[in-house]
Amino acid sequence: MSTFHERALKHAVQTNLSVLAQPLQEVLSNHEKGKYPSWLCDFVTQKRAPWDLYDAYVLLAIYARWRLGELVFAHVELGEVPEADAEVEANQRLLKKLPPPFSAVVDRSADGDGILTWSEALSEFSEDSGEQANTPLEIGSTKSSRTLWHIERSQRLARWPYGSSVLVVTYRTKKFESWFGDSKEALRTR
């Protein structure tokens, strides 16, 4: 039984295959050759099965936004790898070692496995002007459709994949228009 966002992702890809077929084939080929950084692939999804078209589409969507400067990635060194996402207390204990200005609450009843909060703007590109901001936190393996849904909806996401001692945070940049105006003009939307 697929989840709600999995079905939505399948529908989105299948109805646009005329545009996506060749790019997705290219993404899958690049992924098999290891041309994309492993932390980015783990950010998209962690799964034992080989990647499919839908995983490739999510990577393409995130990668394209990063290339356009719409998304920024941040690596938050934690020095600890996560326990199973059901181990709420253990993960909460490990996340206390987060460097400032980050803090996290593991709460599986929340939208995701928890919430990552930062108390000041992460960079001058950040949309957050010095105010406290937070993002859904996904611990361990997750589905690519869920990753893309978080990004499309809240424009930010924190991932702490299994085996990783680094939290990867992505968020939308503020000065897109001025910094990447030329790129945007070059990539005129359809």
Added chain:
Amino acid sequence: MPQLDEPPTGLFDVSREPRGPATLKEALAQGPPTAEQIDAAVERASRPRRQETIPLPPAVFARLCPGCRSLDGEHDFGPTCTLPPPEAVGEPEAFPVPQHLPSCRSDGMDWWCEPGCPVRDALFGSKAGSIYSRFLSSLVAPGTRRAYQGDLVLFARWLGLEPSAATERLVQAGWVEGPKLVQRWLEELRAQGLSTSVRNRRLAALKAIVKFALDTEVCTWSLQIAGERSKRTALSPDGVRYAGMQEALAHTARRFTQEQLLDLLQPQEVSCLRFTREH
């Protein structure tokens, strides 16, 4: 050799009756038997001896006629035989061979029988008339049974028939007329302003009973009418409209052309901010 002082081994009478000398020495000591002893021995010998009976399996007894003590097929039909003599039985009654109705059609091999055809009833049983009750009794869930029963009663009321007769009419309508009948029923429901979900459930009741008739070989068709899609927008667990979610996830695909995507996906070194304890 057995010793004279010891009783002989082997077969010997195990009854408790008084008996003669057990050994030759005793016989010589007793002398010749008296007349009373001889009479008693004759009387003992005339009495039936105790016999060991071996119980036979019941099947063997069952095949034995208790009257003539014959096995099956070997009765002597004598005065003690339990079977009546063959002449008293007479000729066996001829089995009534069912005949097709004049309106039934055949191509020489297969038959297309009309409702109520004796041949069809003999082969498959007269099922059509009771399909309604048998269908309802086949439903395990009481809620489903109650809902389907209500839907079938309404369908029958629309036809102006009893539920069992309405079911019979639907099932016997065939794969051409049956769907037309149901479509008219659905149009009537739509005209009444009933919602899509209610119409779909009433359609499901009719589809279920026709499928039941097909499964029980009462008819040879099934109702292939798809239910209508509900116009109510589905919501995700977090309250987002499903259509909106599809739209959002398709954002990348609709935003760029194929050439732009091919350009954007070229692997480059991904720069990122780093936050550490020493940051």
